[in-house]
Amino acid sequence: MCGIGLSVPGPVDPARSRAVQPPIMPGWDDYPIAENLGTRFPAPVLVDNDANLMALGAHRARYRDCPSLVLVKVSTGIGAGLVIGGEVYRGVDGGAGDIGHVRLPGHPGARCACGSLGCLAAVASGGALAAQLSEQGLPTVSGSGVRERVLAGQPEAVRLAQIAGRQVGEVVATVVCMVNPGVLVIAGDLAEPHFAAGVREIVYQRALPRATRSLRVEIGDREDGVAVRGAVAMVVETEFAPAAVDRRLSAR
């Protein structure tokens, strides 16, 4: 075994492989995930955020020729993974791409799992849509439940998915202006045509033509395969990087 790659649904400090204040993983802040697993398995353990690994997996599997890619995952929460110059961009503390907690104007009463009000995730995530459907007499427990209703053509679910797509598009348009990606992948439970149409509509409307003229907006895989592919790429590319191999050889 050359290594273990682990995906977690929250921000990860890349230097320490620990979750950093993950809103939907209460109690996991600063938990030594890699150290704990490392005592049970004789291999390096690398941990990253799920959207980062999905972005990396999508890039390595399908878009290797595209230097800049953004993947937006909308399931229980909302997050984004950025691949810039062919590598995952994590920011200084692993917080890059955490767009679910950008405040969306006009929703001051929407309470988010992070403790703030009006976050994008509190308004337009799979979890938020499930709550809205349940309030309207359509009991729905999760983002995957929302997806089932949308794919079944349930009118209220379709309407909410389109609105949520536009709301996510408001924030993603800013990301597109900043990153100028060649591909925007929509992934997670709400990766389906109605939601994607809402995102597309607002991104092309709001972002400047220079930022969108080469942009492809695509619906990604919902399955875990792309995240697994990203985890494999993370482990292989880290453990077999020339400097890492040199280090192991010189340690013998």
Ligand SMILES: [Zn+2]
């Ligand atoms: Zn929040």
